[in-house]
Amino acid sequence: MAASIMFLMSFGAGKRQENNSYPASVTVKNFELMIPENEQVVLHKKKVIGNRKIAPGVYYLSFEKTGAFKAGQTVAVGVVPGVEPRLYSIASGEQENEMSILYIVVPGGFLTPRLAELVEGDEIFASSAFGTFYGSEEPACWIASGTGIAPYYSMYLSGLARNKTLIHGGRTLDSFYFKDLFKPFFGDNYIRCCTREKGDGVYEGRLTHYLKAIESLPTEYKYYLCGSSEMVVEARDILINKGIAFDNIFAEIYF
Amino acid sequence: MEQTKEILVGKTLEELEEIVKERGWPKYTARQLAEWIYQKNVSAFDEMTNLPKKIREVLKSDFEAGLTGHLKVSISTDGTKKYLYPYGPLKLIETAYIPEETRNTLCVSSQIGCKMGCLFCMTGKQGFQGNLTAGQIVNQVLSLPERNHLTNIVYMGMGEPFDNLKEVMKSVEIFTSPWGLGMSPKRITVSTIGVVPAMKEFVEHSNAHLAISLHTPFEDERRKLMPIENVYSLQQLIDTLHEYDFGRQRRVSFEYIMFKGYNDQKRHVNQITKLLHGLRARINLIRFHPIPGTPLEGSDDHTIEWFRDELIKKGIKTTIRASRGQDIEAACGLLSTKEMVQSSDPDY
Numbered sequence: 001m002a003a004s005i006m007f008l009m010s011f012g013a014g015k016r017q018e019n020n021s022y023p024a025s026v027t028v029k030n031f032e033l034m035i036p037e038n039e040q041v042v043l044h045k046k047k048v049i050g051n052r053k054i055a056p057g058v059y060y061l062s063f064e065k066t067g068a069f070k071a072g073q074t075v076a077v078g079v080v081p082g083v084e085p086r087l088y089s090i091a092s093g094e095q096e097n098e099m100s101i102l103y104i105v106v107p108g109g110f111l112t113p114r115l116a117e118l119v120e121g122d123e124i125f126a127s128s129a130f131g132t133f134y135g136s137e138e139p140a141c142w143i144a145s146g147t148g149i150a151p152y153y154s155m156y157l158s159g160l161a162r163n164k165t166l167i168h169g170g171r172t173l174d175s176f177y178f179k180d181l182f183k184p185f186f187g188d189n190y191i192r193c194c195t196r197e198k199g200d201g202v203y204e205g206r207l208t209h210y211l212k213a214i215e216s217l218p219t220e221y222k223y224y225l226c227g228s229s230e231m232v233v234e235a236r237d238i239l240i241n242k243g244i245a246f247d248n249i250f251a252e253i254y255f
Numbered sequence: 256m257e258q259t260k261e262i263l264v265g266k267t268l269e270e271l272e273e274i275v276k277e278r279g280w281p282k283y284t285a286r287q288l289a290e291w292i293y294q295k296n297v298s299a300f301d302e303m304t305n306l307p308k309k310i311r312e313v314l315k316s317d318f319e320a321g322l323t324g325h326l327k328v329s330i331s332t333d334g335t336k337k338y339l340y341p342y343g344p345l346k347l348i349e350t351a352y353i354p355e356e357t358r359n360t361l362c363v364s365s366q367i368g369c370k371m372g373c374l375f376c377m378t379g380k381q382g383f384q385g386n387l388t389a390g391q392i393v394n395q396v397l398s399l400p401e402r403n404h405l406t407n408i409v410y411m412g413m414g415e416p417f418d419n420l421k422e423v424m425k426s427v428e429i430f431t432s433p434w435g436l437g438m439s440p441k442r443i444t445v446s447t448i449g450v451v452p453a454m455k456e457f458v459e460h461s462n463a464h465l466a467i468s469l470h471t472p473f474e475d476e477r478r479k480l481m482p483i484e485n486v487y488s489l490q491q492l493i494d495t496l497h498e499y500d501f502g503r504q505r506r507v508s509f510e511y512i513m514f515k516g517y518n519d520q521k522r523h524v525n526q527i528t529k530l531l532h533g534l535r536a537r538i539n540l541i542r543f544h545p546i547p548g549t550p551l552e553g554s555d556d557h558t559i560e561w562f563r564d565e566l567i568k569k570g571i572k573t574t575i576r577a578s579r580g581q582d583i584e585a586a587c588g589l590l591s592t593k594e595m596v597q598s599s600d601p602d603y
Contacts, residue, residue, distance in 0.1 A: 074486060087486070130486075131485055131486050132474075132478065132484070132485050132488065133485040145601075145602050145603030146602045146603070169602070169603030170602065170603070171602050175602075193603070195601065195602075195603070206601060206603055207603045208603065227602075227603060228382070228601070228602060228603070229369070229370040229371065229372045229379065229382055229383055230382035230383070230601060230603075231601065231602075231603040232372050232482065233372050233379055233380055233382065236372075236374070237380075237548050240548065240550050241548060245550070246374060246479055246550045246551075247476075247479045249479070250478070250479075250485070251372060251482040251485070252482060252485050252486075253370060253371065253372045253482045253483075254370065255370040255371065255415075255418055255483075
């Protein structure tokens with residue numbers, strides 16, 4: 001998932017959430033807030049490989065890899081050094097020669113409208129991968145809302161999707177990104193929950209309602225949650241209420 | 256339609272000087288304004304008698320002080336008070352005032368709700384409804400009926416302060432500047448779950464104390480309690496703290512909620528000792544205040560005292576924080592306005 005980083009420039013944003021109200025940099029008490037010099041936020045100049053619109057307002061941006069990564073990890077991305085980097089879950093496979101992210105354009109935001117204008121050969125700034133929301137070979141249920149699907153797409157591309165159930169919640173039918181790949185692979189273990197539109201084979205309602213309606217859940221599974229904090233907190237409570245041990249639940253939040 | 260007036264509470268001296276400059280007023284007017292608002296607690300421009308009448312008229316026309324009184328107060332049997340402040344339609348926050356023998360502390364909020372999703376916290380269960388402005392943070396102090404008795408401020412209310420760093424930094428500046436409330440930074444503690452880059456910025460540009468939500472010294476265990484661990488690891492957090500000098504002019508402390516059978520064993524004592532080696536820090540042990548649906552239980556008093564004693568034997572200054580305001584849900588981890596705020600249209 002994307003978390004917006006808190007490098008001092010992007011106060012308060014988290015993966016994917018973009019705060020429109022802040023200027024690109026902010027002066028407080030006579031100092032200019034700068035990106036701290038630490039390994040996670042050192043940004044490397046990289047070339048854009050592709051920037052594909054996959055749904056209204058949603059893009060899949062690929063760029064030269066900044067190094068090896070594990071599926072589920074995070075990368076900081078910016079368009080100008082020192083200004084507005086944000087955290088995004090990596091949405092490409094471990095073996096690919098590129099890194100990709102999934103993002104929604106936030107109208108009036110600083111970063112994402114600029115990202116949407118990028119074309120092949122343009123330059124962006126990206127950090128090395130970091131974070132520990134790793135996938136594994138173990139049986140698991142992957143649960144996502146919106147672009148929270150990104151780390152699972154990376155895990156899928158990295159060969160970690162066997163023995164998995166994927167539950168994805170979205171507002172509209174076009175928010176089920178990568179469904180053309182997921183449907184044939186997961187079959188009945190791919191559940192889409194849509195809150196505003198009806199569709200063939202799509203659960204009508206919130207994914208948390210779907211979870212509540214399930215009679216029993218396998219307690220030996222690991223449960224991964226990725227998306228808005230509201231979804232993560234609500235889904236986690238439901239899982240715990242259904243007898244899932246909290247140490248079998250792994251959460252990644254947008255912040 | 257009535258035009259919205261610009262709010263002055265929450266402006267730094269530099270920002271007030273900018274306002275004054277734009278209007279061609281003498282530069283010292285900015286300091287006078289700051290003194291009226293922050294030091295004399297005067298919000299009516301007509302009462303700012305050292306300002307020329309012409310300036311007061313413009314101020315009345317274009318600005319408002321922006322102080323907001325509390326909507327409700329709950330009073331605990333132990334004297335703790337919980338204030339509810341309204342910041343816009345259906346955006347409410349809570350602030351806890353904790354009187355003690357030797358000091359009186361205000362626990363301020365920095366956000367409406369919280370994004371961090373910690374397993375043990377009630378605020379996280381309401382999701383996130385917005386960041387507070389510096390003015391809304393400062394207002395919690397300025398509008399406090401007990402303001403004149405206040406000795407300490409802790410940013411341990413609703414929200415993650417370092418997820419709203421710019422406004423938190425501005426508010427700390429207002430609390431500690433001579434033109435503001437003039438408080439010693441040693442009377443202010445900002446608490447974080449470990450948003451490392453923002454924490455680093457805070458440490459470099461503020462002298463206030465820092466508190467870290469630790470809750471277990473093992474990353475695998477912490478990940479299950481606090482999703483932030485998946486982004487910024489405990490080791491990275493500790494490594495960052497080692498870059499700075501704590502223990503003399505400023506303090507770093509670790510908050511540690513005691514969970515029965517989860518983080519209250521000998522191996523935790525040993526690992527804490529190892530983790531904090533070389534760092535001048537103290538640990539505050541906190542009783543867990545259960546929230547609805549939680550799978551966690553609090554450690555009993557005997558275990559908490561044993562844990563404290565073991566840490567002290569290892570040379571780590573350790574205290575047990577008294578639970579305050581539990582009967583009015585003002586105690587640590589219980590602040591929430593979930594029932595009163597409007598949820599946004601969910602994307603799931």
